[in-house]
Amino acid sequence: MIAAIPGVVDVSQSAEEAQPLLDFVIRRDLAADFGIPPAAVGTALRALIDGEEVSSVRRADGGSDPVVLRLPETLRSDPAMLGALPVAQAGGLAVSLDQVTRREGTLGPAVIEREARERVITITAGLDGRVLGDALADIDRGLAVLDLPAGITTAMGGDAEELGDTVASMAMALGMAVICIYLVLASQFASFLQPLAIMAALPLALIGVGPALLLSGSTMNIYSMIGLVMLMGLVVKNSILLVDNANQHRRAGLPLAEALIRAGSTRFRPIIMTTLAMIFGMLPLALAIHPGSAQSASMAQAVIGGLISSTVLTLVVVPVVLTWLDALGTWVVRHLTAAAPPHGAGTSP
Incomplete structure (x- = not known):
């Protein structure tokens, strides 16, 4: 078979x-x-x-047979x-x-x-x-x-077993990266909801990884998986620039919608510049122009594809998600306030 x-x-x-x-x-x-x-x-x-060993014969040189x-x-x-x-x-x-x-x-x-x-x-x-x-x-x-007889089992070894272990390890590393990103953002923005809007850029990066590997003829291997872990830290950079600038405008008294519009126009050039700098920095490795670099080229190709898709979609998706989360937070606070009894209210005995 x-x-x-x-x-x-x-x-x-x-x-x-x-x-x-x-x-x-x-x-x-x-x-x-x-x-x-x-x-x-x-x-x-x-x-x-x-046969059975019954004795031994000592040789002249001191050994025995x-x-x-x-x-x-x-x-x-x-x-x-x-x-x-x-x-x-x-x-x-x-x-x-x-x-x-x-x-x-x-x-x-x-x-x-x-x-x-x-x-x-x-x-x-x-x-x-x-x-x-x-x-x-x-x-x-x-x-x-296959109709295998009773008592006969099959198991993979060699490269197949190593591939399974590698995928499991990279999945754990990817999950830990996402958790650490959220904890850092929550502490820096003093909010539990805004980091979720920023991290909406993470799945947007995955959209570009597949087509990039397909166009370059590469596969999802250990190097492209390392590129995915790198993307987790790179793609949130654009969202951080956008959300942080929107928070500055909101503190100046602007409503959320107008603050996001101004942040998009203000941060558009820095976002594009930093993204292009990373893409062009990865191009030599992605093109495998140096001897021996073809093996790890898929890492750069995955990073470039993820950066392109996340940069294009972040400017649209992250403001929408932030708007939804802000409305959700306002709704929760309003209902919690309405459900709480007035301060000092109570019944006399």
């Missing part, structure tokens, strides 16, 4: 071809009749086939001879292997791999002209329709 996915190459698995095996299955009822524990049969057979006792090759490879060998004693008589076991010819793995005490088979593959995330999505869809 994996080999049939476009862009996936060099598919291989760790399990080699099955090897013929000869199993001696213990007949527990007969072993119990003889009074022979099954473990004793296994221990004797292991010593006969695999182990002395291993086991059956000769001719006996180890002859099932009939193995079956006739004594493996235990019962009532003073030797009990042969065939008397307490039965022989079964089977197939088994040449090498047994284990991970977390479970048998595993590792399937590895490479990519050729395909993005890792897209290939993983195809593999997941293929695994979903």
Whole structure:
């Protein structure tokens, strides 16, 4: 299934071809009749086939070599001879292997791999002209329709596992960045509502990231994710300039609507200048004009796309959101004041 996915190459698995095996299955009822524990049969057979270290020989140079006792090759490879060998004693008589076991010819793995005490088979593959995330999505869809036997599970490792960990870490970093931005803005503006209007520019930045990466032929990777985290701090700069200037006009006695209009005309040039300075500063990296910079070019491309969309939309969206939040705050204060009892009011006993 994996080999049939476009862009996936060099598919291989760790399990080699099955090897013929000869199993001696213990007949527990007969072993119990003889009074022979099954473990004793296994221990004797292991010593006969695999060998057992019984002594050591000291060399002239002071070292030592182990002395291993086991059956000769001719006996180890002859099932009939193995079956006739004594493996235990019962009532003073030797009990042969065939008397307490039965022989079964089977197939088994040449090498047994284990991970977390479970048998595993590792399937590895490479990519050729395909993005890792897209290939993983195809593999997941293929695994979903496979009718796997009971007890068999699948799990991703390697680059796929690292990609999942990276996305989770970057999502946590993005969330922490948003929380820290709100806390700083709330303390600086002495308001819980105005930071929400300023942070309305954050989703506006995401609007331009996708088209920028698409036009440049880049993907959402670790570098473009770093660019997203950078955007969280860059795009609120325009909103801060706009809202701070509007607050200055409001303190001078202007209504909110007129204060926002004046702030937009006053701060339009600084907003455009600072945004263009950041965009042109990112252009060399985004164009990958230097050797070795192509890998991290997606970071600059994401930043440029986010700056363009946020700058254009901030001048429209942030004043609207600020107006709504101001009306909401006024409504809440009015209703709380109306619900509160007059100062000093009460009933006499």
